[in-house]
Amino acid sequence: MSNSVTPAIDGGASVSREQAAGAAPALRTRALSLWYGARRALDAVDLDVPARRITALIGPSGCGKSSLLRCLNRLTDEIEGTRVEGEVRLGEADVYAPDAFVHELRRRVGIVFQRPNPFPLSIHDNVAYGLRLLGIRSRRELDERVEAALKAAALWDEVASRLDDGALGLSLGQQQRLVIARAIAVEPEVLMLDEPASALDPAATLRFEELLHELAGRYTLLLVTHNMQQAARVSDFTAFMHAGRLIEFGDTDALFTNPRERQTEDFITGRYG
């Protein structure tokens, strides 16, 4: 990846699934493998993530879903003893190029984790955090962008009157929407979500799934979930992984109703293991 980042990625809110599948992917991996020390966690993964669609990543515990996300924005760099082989492209940019600009990569490919992790700062300052790192100093611009991100994350109405309150006083569901606002404030292209709803109650989960639909036209979403119903409900495409390998990728409805691979069928019907 070079420091001169490529412009906006192909696609738009109104493209059909077929067009999205045929269009240039937002992210592409080729023969992507990952080792933690001597242990191989990913085995030659070839995946095209369609732009501005929701792709669910499913598979049994330990199959490499989180590891794959970490490779896509080089969080693996932060873990000692990891080795990555193969290729990851964000648009045209080579993510593992020697001159890659990792901070810029992580702005373009944001990640939200299972447990919401707001900073011990005010609601406003959580969302403004990344913007300040980008060098934005104007109070007016910060306020406008904080408001826009909170609106996009469907949290504005609940917090508009208390932006200076501490973020840790929000409910879990609100905190999860806050970290999404924080991630999208810096205008990423791809938002990766690693089991983002697993700590939420059913009502907050429903609200959260509605939010994913609202975000999907603007961002490429890559969602790790253990919840098959959730994957089937919210995603356009699904990737099934097993033992570090990508076994099957396809349109979600097709994959769930007519999987091509026996392993996929065993997993989605609960016969796995």
Ligand SMILES: Nc1ncnc2c1ncn2[C@@H]1O[C@H](COP(=O)(O)OP(=O)(O)OP(=O)(O)O)[C@@H](O)[C@H]1O
């Ligand atoms: N930091 C690490 N150091 C060493 N091994 C790791 C590390 N993180 C993950 N692994 C190993 O890599 C493999 C894949 O783990 P990963 O967390 O990516 O799987 P997962 O599919 O996300 O699992 P889960 O659904 O349980 O979250 C597992 O064997 C795991 O033990």
